[in-house]
Amino acid sequence: MGRDRFGWPVRRPGWEYRGVEIEEGGYRDLGWAKIDTGRPARTGTAEAVYAAGKTPEQVVGALAALREAHPGRVAVATRCDDACVAAVRGAFGDEVLVEAGVCAVGAFPEAESGLLAVVCAGTSDLPVAREAEIVARANGIDTRLIADVGVAGLHRLLDKIGELREAACVIVVAGMDGALPSVVAGLVAAPVVAVPTSVGYGAAFGGLAPLLTMLNSCSPGVTVVNIDNGFGAAVAASRILGVKADRS
Amino acid sequence: MGRDRFGWPVRRPGWEYRGVEIEEGGYRDLGWAKIDTGRPARTGTAEAVYAAGKTPEQVVGALAALREAHPGRVAVATRCDDACVAAVRGAFGDEVLVEAGVCAVGAFPEAESGLLAVVCAGTSDLPVAREAEIVARANGIDTRLIADVGVAGLHRLLDKIGELREAACVIVVAGMDGALPSVVAGLVAAPVVAVPTSVGYGAAFGGLAPLLTMLNSCSPGVTVVNIDNGFGAAVAASRILGVKADRS
Amino acid sequence: MGRDRFGWPVRRPGWEYRGVEIEEGGYRDLGWAKIDTGRPARTGTAEAVYAAGKTPEQVVGALAALREAHPGRVAVATRCDDACVAAVRGAFGDEVLVEAGVCAVGAFPEAESGLLAVVCAGTSDLPVAREAEIVARANGIDTRLIADVGVAGLHRLLDKIGELREAACVIVVAGMDGALPSVVAGLVAAPVVAVPTSVGYGAAFGGLAPLLTMLNSCSPGVTVVNIDNGFGAAVAASRILGVKADRS
Amino acid sequence: MGRDRFGWPVRRPGWEYRGVEIEEGGYRDLGWAKIDTGRPARTGTAEAVYAAGKTPEQVVGALAALREAHPGRVAVATRCDDACVAAVRGAFGDEVLVEAGVCAVGAFPEAESGLLAVVCAGTSDLPVAREAEIVARANGIDTRLIADVGVAGLHRLLDKIGELREAACVIVVAGMDGALPSVVAGLVAAPVVAVPTSVGYGAAFGGLAPLLTMLNSCSPGVTVVNIDNGFGAAVAASRILGVKADRS
């Protein structure tokens, strides 16, 4: 097979892709959006709808496309406001679970992975931890939430060492000083995914402080996601725990 | 011709400019504003009204002055809120096109340039892309919008390589990681103008993240405008595509 | 068992710890350092020596303590300068492997894990990638390095999709725009650990630009470590790939 | 044509690419680098060697590969230090032009484009302006350098309006306040590519000040590249001026 002058094989992407097959196999074109229907096969988890900045109609439309493309999966929208939640509930009724701004549509699968512990430092970090928990469960992960074990009262955390060591992956959610992941990662052998939150004020700078703390963890092996990104931490855990990609 | 003690020629700017001709030739003085009526002749595109922080009356007044000075051009106001849009519509009626906060007054010209592709990474970036598209079309540019081709599902973009290579200039709009311009600029020979958006949260820092990404593009030749500045990208494209300056 | 007035059990940490057992079981006290000899048991990987800011004698001393505590493991020092490398080679002779500022002392174990792919965007990112590679191999991980596949020439990366999909974990190293992890994470299902590098200048701000890019990746599930922290990425990969913790 | 479970066409990139053709058509694999030989065909300009952080041997090797792949083009390395310059001169002898850290190997082409004006605000900005000038000329662009026309003595710039208006594209290089591009872009209709420099001290923050100035230009249509990135500005100008991509 030859090359054209661009250095691409003659049957290069862009040619075949312009056929009708592409709508069937690669993505679904809604005009204002291109739902990436091949994502579960490629990456193990489906697209989710980032509801911020979308109309309720757009969120419902994208969720419907996801439900149709992957009937065996839970379709998820994050960062939904009240109007969006109402619209999703209106469209999908009893199928919808709402928690911490997440709308999850469809029956949750049986847990099919090792245990994921979602740990948070303070009660104000709970919404982010819950986002991670729901998304992880929607992806088929066995998840346990451990709340309010910040380092200011270390015995609360030490009390949970046993539970933490049972987990195959640990997500640690913390705002303010963001010190908890460093302590946890020194106590367990599992992968630790740290989520800084925007909890705090002043020199917390909207989560910059715990973000930097976590990036500079003195416990090696801590990895970090964006501020308040419980969703991303759950997807990272799904990759780590190897959830089934072929659930259609 | 001599010099005065300031090192300026005796008939220097400031002397002649204080005559009556200046109101006729150089700018139109509204008291609170000086509409630069010479701008199309000097730069190819007319002044536009930045509506943020102006009263609806001021926006209408400035648009009227622009319409009067350049009856053959579309007068544009950007970042209009609802009250501003209502006032503009009240003043100019059917002449007004409203889209993505842009009020465009006057008949759109026939496209008179090479093709401009406006590409955006996600659906949340669409308003900025639409701002660019409307302003470009108001300046007489043949424009095509390609939405939701972010790099998380690369085949959506590869599917559009053909279209992208037909364009004489490409505007790429992206928030979050801002990675799309680097990928596009590696695939096409046309100038690539990158527009970071404020889409995202946390460590996106209001668009700082994609702005830095684009300034550090590993694909040389990418140039960048301000965050969310679809307007500026369209004007840059107008300069690049060399639209007619003498449309009165 | 009772509690004292501090809310700690009577036989709380700090009492027993002051006995001789602690030197034998918990850490080895060198005066200026306390080598954490329990770390492999707790976290799966041994302490490493961060050589920056230590004298060559201190680096040699810490490596010797690690070798003695864990004779079956490779003792690692990172960020060694020439004087430090010379001292380590003088002390340990043929046992030392030196690469990208890493001194690794001891026989490398057979690979005992799934495949780790270490991918870097440009040749200037190679030292960081090599640091990750050596540390991973020292921890018994089967590692493959794929260099110079940045997104400016996308076909170089697409050419490696097959190899990337064989990996159980992928480390992606990139400076400048830091766009590569987003693209890779859209193509594979394995966990993606992103390492921003300080390669670049100006608005790269010493690696801040790719760091923010990676934290804002539009491909969910990317996790991030500190700038230039190839070592930390390798330890994270070790946790993910679950290498044997009981190698003494 | 069918799809596999990843949503890619069966003959997708990555399969064919693994054949021998790819080394011949798409890139040249040097082991530590993959020279993107298809870049001129795709983007109009060849890869250049970013010498910072490479050994002189690597720079020479990459230049040699570029010379071999594109004998009709000038091969360029930027940010070369003295050792690197010496090595390049040793390897390529009389073919080498050295200026402002740029080593350009090969005979410069006849200018084949519209005029590019490279304007700089102060004499300290000259090295960056020269980098832009040399790279542009190596790409076959007719280039004119206008130095030291900063806005503190505006008549120096006004004196050059005629020359500026003859240019089809203008690169404006400025440090400190970075005010020059705003003034220039108000006077000409050509595209204006602004290059902030690290000239200055204190609150210039290594070029951040002029970078922000230029991104916020009140003259619409200014586009910006990275701090000190004369190379990138020249490549952007090459894209804008549409120089021939098929010079082999």
Added chain:
Amino acid sequence: MGRDRFGWPVRRPGWEYRGVEIEEGGYRDLGWAKIDTGRPARTGTAEAVYAAGKTPEQVVGALAALREAHPGRVAVATRCDDACVAAVRGAFGDEVLVEAGVCAVGAFPEAESGLLAVVCAGTSDLPVAREAEIVARANGIDTRLIADVGVAGLHRLLDKIGELREAACVIVVAGMDGALPSVVAGLVAAPVVAVPTSVGYGAAFGGLAPLLTMLNSCSPGVTVVNIDNGFGAAVAASRILGVKADRS
């Protein structure tokens, strides 16, 4: 006593802690929160409720738990909004003191420490100063507030030197330039705890300016807490003044 393979003594924390004693002695588990009841014994001051981001019900619940655990102490919630204040007043009635967003429940103790002076630079800094004052008094500290003695009218401060020198600890609250702590610390021998406030605009950057001023104080011995953190300054003063920890 032996060690397990984790390097912890066999009766290590986490084992005993999982017994019933821990709920009685170490913390009180409310499900969504773990009230650290051992904190007064360990640190001298009780947990306080950070009301931001909590529901009024949660604030009331946490205050009730604190009241029950420490009947001899004032239970404090900071950063209460109107709804929260109303709920607390509804639950605790006459026991509640409300000031500057602080709800303090319980009878204030007799002052039992040396004198604490709380000094603020401007009247806009008063809310933060009042927060510090109330919290200090709730902890049994003899507190005096000195308002509006900023350095723009130095004689107002000099007029108070006598009072300042009577204090055993000084809290200095200032926004804008944050210069007051440097001046105060040059005049007194007592510990000076500086509190930057978010008072100001523009380049105050939400309190960053006075924060940096205070961290760089030319008067050695100034220590600093977070922006607007009157609460933290009061707790630091409580530690410094060594108030009795055993008030149950």
Added chain:
Amino acid sequence: MGRDRFGWPVRRPGWEYRGVEIEEGGYRDLGWAKIDTGRPARTGTAEAVYAAGKTPEQVVGALAALREAHPGRVAVATRCDDACVAAVRGAFGDEVLVEAGVCAVGAFPEAESGLLAVVCAGTSDLPVAREAEIVARANGIDTRLIADVGVAGLHRLLDKIGELREAACVIVVAGMDGALPSVVAGLVAAPVVAVPTSVGYGAAFGGLAPLLTMLNSCSPGVTVVNIDNGFGAAVAASRILGVKADRS
């Protein structure tokens, strides 16, 4: 005269200051505020009320104290919201001038100084320019406002060179790129006080961009005040123009 052990003369500040004279001579103590009545004598201009964060009652109270202390001066409050304006108007009736958030109480003095030119770049910068203008006039300065002469249409500014050169002091107000002060300062010999504004978006970062531009002006002798600080610029101009300090 001797020294005490603090190194202060025996009759040092703080002793005398505690007598009744101080309330009469140095400041007026309102409890929550200490009005610095000696400021005109010391610095030439009276205290002004920064209304942000004060209750309308506090603003009225402070203005009344200023009016009483300095009946021959205009009492000024800046950054007044609607409620505050209403309260001031209610208290002082016809004596009040309201403009751009400034409430000025009392009869404006005859201009008694050299000319102050207040120049602004765009119409959105007008509120800040008006604040400067009103405060300057309240201090007895002969003030002229020149609006909308930004550098994007340079002839508008050049047209005003004559007027600018008549001024004994020039305040230049600009947002976005903040380039105007550099251009003005290259054209006049008078002191130039630059005021950055928060006009703009994205990479303007709330006025940081023009602030840095102005601090790095290539025209030496530009001095800068805080973002949006028209008040401070007017006071600086008052110091420069040396208005009479003894107006009681």
Added chain:
Amino acid sequence: MGRDRFGWPVRRPGWEYRGVEIEEGGYRDLGWAKIDTGRPARTGTAEAVYAAGKTPEQVVGALAALREAHPGRVAVATRCDDACVAAVRGAFGDEVLVEAGVCAVGAFPEAESGLLAVVCAGTSDLPVAREAEIVARANGIDTRLIADVGVAGLHRLLDKIGELREAACVIVVAGMDGALPSVVAGLVAAPVVAVPTSVGYGAAFGGLAPLLTMLNSCSPGVTVVNIDNGFGAAVAASRILGVKADRS
């Protein structure tokens, strides 16, 4: 006593101060420096010499002036380089103690205060901890250094709880994530002064990361000094522990 028109008492500071007494009582004027000889009496600790940016001669001169003014105190210079150390040793001979860039001249006093614990997280933080230790001891504080008890191996710290609880004041020195002060402050009732260090790289941003961590500590009552400012922490501890001010 009367007032002049500036609102100052007639015998105000500045009049008397210009007499000869002031050189004897308030400060010693070296021409290029004014040694503040009243500082011990006012603040409890003497001036120290910040050697950075001073010539060795200046450092020696200032130390000599301090020795002469306070023969009963140790004169201290911080941040001395080798040339400076040599000059100080040349001038003062056996009286000099050198450690961690500190030159301390004079006989160290007997410890006269409660115990100060200086704790550091890693061995790379030792120089800052040693600076604090030496300065504290020079001020007569009973000081104990506890090294390398970072939270990655928590048992090393828990092992020292007993010692920490014996201290009347604790200085905690940490770089990278800066998590240690939060943990320590949750375990002790003494005041905790946190010192961030510049140890680390990348996103540590020269100590910004631990600085923010410490300012946002979830353990209330932590106060913070500047990055690497062991000196300032020691002076703060001296204020807290109330060292004798009248040692001449």
Added chain:
Amino acid sequence: MGRDRFGWPVRRPGWEYRGVEIEEGGYRDLGWAKIDTGRPARTGTAEAVYAAGKTPEQVVGALAALREAHPGRVAVATRCDDACVAAVRGAFGDEVLVEAGVCAVGAFPEAESGLLAVVCAGTSDLPVAREAEIVARANGIDTRLIADVGVAGLHRLLDKIGELREAACVIVVAGMDGALPSVVAGLVAAPVVAVPTSVGYGAAFGGLAPLLTMLNSCSPGVTVVNIDNGFGAAVAASRILGVKADRS
């Protein structure tokens, strides 16, 4: 007089400027530089040579051009290193005064203005203060330097109130907390130009801390120049004090 299509008068700048007169009247073109010989007439002070980044030959050349254009003035180069100083001394011999990196060539004029006080907070700020002093004296300003009067020992400053009040303009130079200008501006009626310095470490961030302090001064009327910009402060003082522009 008519207009061309650019809105400029027909005899606009740029036409005449291209004649020979311009070299004689407006600037002197050295090829690599355009010496702005009209600057004294326009702005009151001559161009100065910013030596950083220039070769010694360039500095000498520019000084020679300035000497030739303005034989009655002192030609000044700032930020000269040793090589540059040697070259200037070699070229101009006894005419050269060297101080704090400034080379001043020519006989200093008699002081012809009101008094300028240059005040600095610490001895480490002296080089910046000296730069201001020399440049001011070169411009014919009567200048007095007052050193080491930082606010940590306030009586040193109060001792100088009399001298400060004699000054017609005050430059205040301070690093670290930058608190001195706020205190000075509360004590004098003259204009206060504040110069932040890069003296300090850690959270001083190269002078950012005192820069922000000064911009947020609670004493209104303080204006600020760039970090370490003693030169700019002197030129601002020259504008304020109205030095003679027509000294040829």
